[in-house]
Amino acid sequence: MDGLSGAASVIAVIDISAKIVSLCLQYSKAVRGAKDDIERVQGKVSDITHILEQIKQLLDSQDKTQLSATQGLFSSLTKCLKELENLQVELEPGKGRKTMSRIGFRALKWPFTSKQVDKIVSSLKGCEQTLSLALQVDQTTAVLSIDQKLDLAKLPIAHGASYDSHTEEHNARCLPNTRTALLQDITKWAQDKDSKSIFWLSGMATSGYHPYLRGL
Incomplete structure (x- = not known):
């Protein structure tokens, strides 16, 4: 029919x-x-x-x-x-x-x-x-x-930013003016002897956030 x-x-x-x-x-x-x-x-x-x-x-x-x-x-x-x-x-x-x-x-x-x-x-x-x-x-x-x-293969991608990319493995630092306030908080935490031993950063999966540990 x-x-x-x-x-x-x-x-x-x-x-x-x-x-x-x-x-x-x-x-x-x-x-x-x-x-x-x-x-x-x-x-x-x-x-x-x-x-x-x-x-x-x-x-x-x-x-x-x-x-x-x-x-x-x-x-x-x-x-x-x-x-x-x-x-x-x-x-x-x-x-x-x-x-x-x-x-x-x-x-x-x-x-x-x-x-x-x-x-x-x-x-x-x-x-x-x-x-x-x-x-x-x-x-x-x-x-x-x-x-x-919804073909995911056709979505735009950021070259060099894929999971497990090694493009920047020898230049592992933030771009200028990236998360300056957060970096200041980490520096203050690292220099303060009375701060807690762990500084925890949380974010979405693959965002690169992880806990920082103070030397004991």
Whole structure:
């Protein structure tokens, strides 16, 4: 499934999901005895819509050739779309639409039993889990891809200042005006007979700081 057909399939499922959620809302207002079943179907379709919206965002923002999991969703999306289309057909007034428009939506009856709703929700949950897993895989791939773009080899370096460099091993002294206040503190400590035996300098790793020991 290429990027274009993948995005188009996702959009198609999102569109029909929105229609089903809208129909469920209308049934919820018109039907009293099946509110729990209506909310179960509506909730599961909304969950699928939420996942698909995230997949669409991922497809729109990333190099689609790297999203192997969501690129392989064509059969799952087709199955999900087919199930939602069948659900929409059952929920829509159909042939009695003109009559319904005259007497209002309150004349509708919820077309499913609780057992039928169990099967519908179970089937939609399978679609949701497949889509969710693919999304998680490709979201992880996208994060790793961002990390890999940070190529440390391309960062600027200070030649001669690498770890274990011997460039200045025979000229081991500070440059002029380097850490003058600190050097004064060390000199004062070294010359004061009453100062402690250890002068401890702390800093980040490889900064060269180490303890100085007084002769005892």
